[in-house]
Structures are given as structure tokens and as C-alpha cells.
Amino acid sequence: MATMTYRQALRDTLRDEMLRDENVFVMGEEIGVFEGSYKITEGLLKEFGPKRVRDTPIAEEGFVGAAIGAAMLGLRPVVEIMTINFSLLALDQIVNHAAKIYGMFGGQCSVPMVIRTPGGGGQQLGATHSQNVELFYSFIPGLKVLAPSTPAEASSMLRAAIRDDDPVLFLENLALYNTRGEVPDDLEPAEIGRAAVTRPGADVTIVAYSRMAHVAVEAAEKLATDGISAEIVDLRSLRPLDRETIVESVRRTGCAVVAEDDWLTYGIGAEIAATIQEGAFDHLDAPVRRVAMAEVPLPYSKPLELAALPSAESLVTAVRDTVRATGR
DSSP: OEEEEHHHHHHHHHHHHHHHOTTEEEEETTOSSSOOTTSTTTTHHHHHOTTTEEEOOSOHHHHHHHHHHHHHTTOEEEEEOSOGGGGGGGHIIIIIIITTHHHHTTTSOOOOOEEEEEEOSSSSOOGGGSOOOHHHHHTSTTOEEEOOOSHHHHHHHHHHHHHOSSOEEEEEEGGGTTOEEEEOTTOOOOOTTOOEEEEOOSSEEEEEOTHHHHHHHHHHHHHHTTTOOEEEEEOOEEESOOHHHHHHHHHHHSOEEEEEEEESTTOHHHHHHHHHHHHHGGGOSSOOEEEEEOSSOOOSSHHHHHHHSOOHHHHHHHHHHHHHHTTO
């Protein structure tokens, strides 16, 4: 068991998978000589050489398309897109090609590729570099979308993603890179599509993922001082979505609050709320509440940015209001 950062867990896992399978290679902007904008690929060029650590031009549509072709011919590319905002330039390749090739060609070839990309606000990067647009990809059949929140999850889920025969979008929130946690030495690949109950509770279910899973823990600790026992469900996978674990938790607690880092309207939280309504309606003692960021382009100003992002305080308020509505 080793304690390491989220960043180091990703880097070590990439290296392990490249050592394990010579078909695994990485590509992206500035990942080689510069060792990546976030240093996830530090040392890999020196160890594996330019054939397996490939710097690309600033042309997301082009190099994502090249990775799709490589995957179709039997390689396992791991593509780093510098920020999820830049993935929009490759939307056609991801949505119309990577996600559909297996189905359109009757399973004659698969696209075993991973797209790693960070997102999220709070870093004063401005509105066009601080978005959470994972909803775009979670909407698309044929893609798998993962959002690990801890170093151990980052490692086990990246292993699973690289070994999977389907295209996987692997989400990394910028705020998580320096977070620390224990990572077992013998960690196995995760089961894709399985959520985790990371904190048991009796009074309310908080459903969250990525950075908001950490915010949920902070909120749960504050709520405990009020005598409110919050259960936390960390989604980990946005597609496929583990509806069963969500519904089972809400059936136990009787109420739910969904916390997400994207906008409220048409968001991931709306899908979770619909899932709870369909699977646990008769168990609900209060309406499902959602906590999300303000529906504005994220401001550059630090005070305004923090005001727009969902916080532990806003989540605590929503949970208290929900529990109060039950009349318990």
C-alpha cells in the first residue's frame, strides 16, 4: 500500500500498462518532451521512446482521428487532450466515429482507445477552459465515460479503461491532481459501470462524482454534527450508469440530493433524479434536490468563480432542507 497523489497514480498506471502491453501507446499535445501540461506523462518519453510517446500538433480532430485508426488496427492508444474544452474540436471523431464504428460495421472491428482529459473550474482559467461538458459524451451510446475521484480509483479505472475494447472517455478534474490517497500495490482493474457507497448513512443519500464526491464527504461531516447521517454514492462511471446502487441507497434513506459540477439544466443530476423517481418513488419522503454550478459562463474573478461553483455549504443547505421536508 502506497500513499500518492492522483497525478502520480495516473502516471504509474500508464507506465505499468505500457510495460504490460506493447500495443499501448500515448499521444497528445506536449506529452513527450514537455512531459504533459499536468506532468502525467513525466519520464515516459525517456523510457519508451518517441514511437510509443507521440507528441502531436495542436489539431485535436486530427490526432483523435489518427488514434481511432490505430485502435481499429489493433493498437491501444491513450490520447491526452489538454482540457475537455478542447475535446469539442474532436467532437465529430469521438461521437460519429469512435462511438459508432463497432456497431456500424457489425462488430468486425472495435475501437479500444482511451481519451484522458481534465476539466472543472476553480483554477481561474476563464469560461472556455473551466467547463464540465461530460454530459455531451455520457449521452452517446457506444462510449464509456469514467470519472474517478480518488487516486486508487484513478489507477484501477484507468487500468480497466485501457484494457477495455470500447472507446472510453476518462475524466480528470483539475482540482483532484494533487489530492492524496492510498493505492494498493496489487490493485486490480475496476469493474466499469459500478458505483460505490463510500460512506454509509441512514437519513439521506448524496449522489456525486469526481470533485463533488470530495465535497460530499466534507458536507457529510458537517451534517453529522447536526445529527444527520448522510450516505454517499460515488458514481465513478457516468456511462454505463449504475442505477441499481443509486436506487438501493435511496430506498434505504428515503431522500436524496444530487451534487454535480456542471450546470443544472439538462445535467447529469437530472438523469439521476429521473432514475430515483422511476426506481424509488414509493420510498421517497421528500422531493429529490439538485446542487450544481450557477448557469453562467464561469467568471475569471476568483471570488465570482467560487460563488458560481457548488460548495460544501450549498450542499449542506440542500440536505438540511430535504431532511426537514420529510418531517422527521
